Amino acid sequence: MRLKDILEIYHKELDERFGVHEVDSFFNLVIERYLNLKRIHLVLKPEYSVTKTEEQPLFEALSLLKLENPIQYILGETEFYGLPFNVNKYTLIPRPETEELVDWILTEHLKCEDKLQLKILDIGTGTGCIAISLAHNLPKAKILALDVSEEALHVAKQNAVLNRVDIEFIHNNILDYRYVDSISKSHKFDVIVSNPPYVRDLEKAEIQPNVLDNEPHLALFVTDDNPLQFYEAICEFAQLHLKDKGILYFEINEYLGPEMIQLLETFDFKNIELKKDIFGKDRMIKGIKRLID
Numbered sequence: 001m002r003l004k005d006i007l008e009i010y011h012k013e014l015d016e017r018f019g020v021h022e023v024d025s026f027f028n029l030v031i032e033r034y035l036n037l038k039r040i041h042l043v044l045k046p047e048y049s050v051t052k053t054e055e056q057p058l059f060e061a062l063s064l065l066k067l068e069n070p071i072q073y074i075l076g077e078t079e080f081y082g083l084p085f086n087v088n089k090y091t092l093i094p095r096p097e098t099e100e101l102v103d104w105i106l107t108e109h110l111k112c113e114d115k116l117q118l119k120i121l122d123i124g125t126g127t128g129c130i131a132i133s134l135a136h137n138l139p140k141a142k143i144l145a146l147d148v149s150e151e152a153l154h155v156a157k158q159n160a161v162l163n164r165v166d167i168e169f170i171h172n173n174i175l176d177y178r179y180v181d182s183i184s185k186s187h188k189f190d191v192i193v194s195n196p197p198y199v200r201d202l203e204k205a206e207i208q209p210n211v212l213d214n215e216p217h218l219a220l221f222v223t224d225d226n227p228l229q230f231y232e233a234i235c236e237f238a239q240l241h242l243k244d245k246g247i248l249y250f251e252i253n254e255y256l257g258p259e260m261i262q263l264l265e266t267f268d269f270k271n272i273e274l275k276k277d278i279f280g281k282d283r284m285i286k287g288i289k290r291l292i293d
């Protein structure tokens with residue numbers, strides 16, 4: 001069948017749900033992944049045909065898209081901060097707002113990379129997107145990454161190999177951080193970063209069905225009565241494991257900026273900065289560990 005006829009079927013089946021531009025972009029990703037063809041191919045060779053074997057994955061992907069499976073899970077891959085990442089149903093699909101968090105950290109630390117070997121810990125690493133993009137850009141840094149999900153860690157380890165970076169992965173539960181044996185008390189970090197689960201049950205109604213039905217709830221949700229549970233545990237952990245003047249960075253729930261400032265103040269963090277994402281939503285926060293004199 002001609003590739004352009006398959007594209008037409010994609011539009012017929014998906015446009016109503018996703019819109020023309022998104023369907024074009026799905027198709028480009030699918031032909032690149034399964035046929036190793038760039039979209040320009042369709043323009044340059046409008047009569048280009050594919051064999052039955054070649055068209056099979058394109059139609060399989062179409063069926064999954066109709067069921068609202070995220071394109072990243074269908075392809076098993078995505079891009080984050082310009083780097084390739086494997087994803088599967090056990091890992092959250094990395095989001096653009098998290099790229100902004102990485103960018104913030106890099107902007108503040110690239111300049112001192114030469115002078116000292118930064119020690120960085122990423123808590124709730126998922127695909128490893130934060131830890132790996134930091135490691136890629138800060139090649140001298142010593143980076144550790146922790147997650148409670150063994151399945152997610154398996155993907156994160158593959159991603160570290162894929163991106164040729166060296167990261168120490170830790171399987172543990174940050175809510176039981178006292179038992180994070182692999183991080184001894186003497187292990188102190190310059191930076192601790194986390195994008196922990198932060199969506200409240202009450203916000204489920206705002207979540208797209210394709211996220212709700214496909215992405216791991218372990219990575220997303222917290223209870224309405226204790227929405228800052230992870231942040232509290234991580235602040236406590238950071239009290240022990242951040243160096244003096246070490247910095248704690250969080251991605252946060254856009255509705256809980258003031259509560260997050262209060263939480264960091266309670267834990268005596270200084271120079272607290274709340275930062276908006278490109279959509280003007282409170283999305284990131286940082287605090288510096290107070291000096292003990």
Ligand SMILES: C[S@@+](CC[C@H](N)C(=O)[O-])C[C@H]1O[C@@H](n2cnc3c(N)ncnc32)[C@H](O)[C@@H]1O
Pocket residue numbers: 091092093094095098123124125126127128129130146147148149152172173174175195196197198218219220
């Ligand atoms: C919002 S996702 C963030 C994933 C990735 N860092 C990112 O930014 O795309 C939260 C991650 O925290 C992990 N997680 C959930 N509960 C945890 C716990 N108790 N201890 C450690 N990690 C946990 C989940 O498995 C998930 O990978």
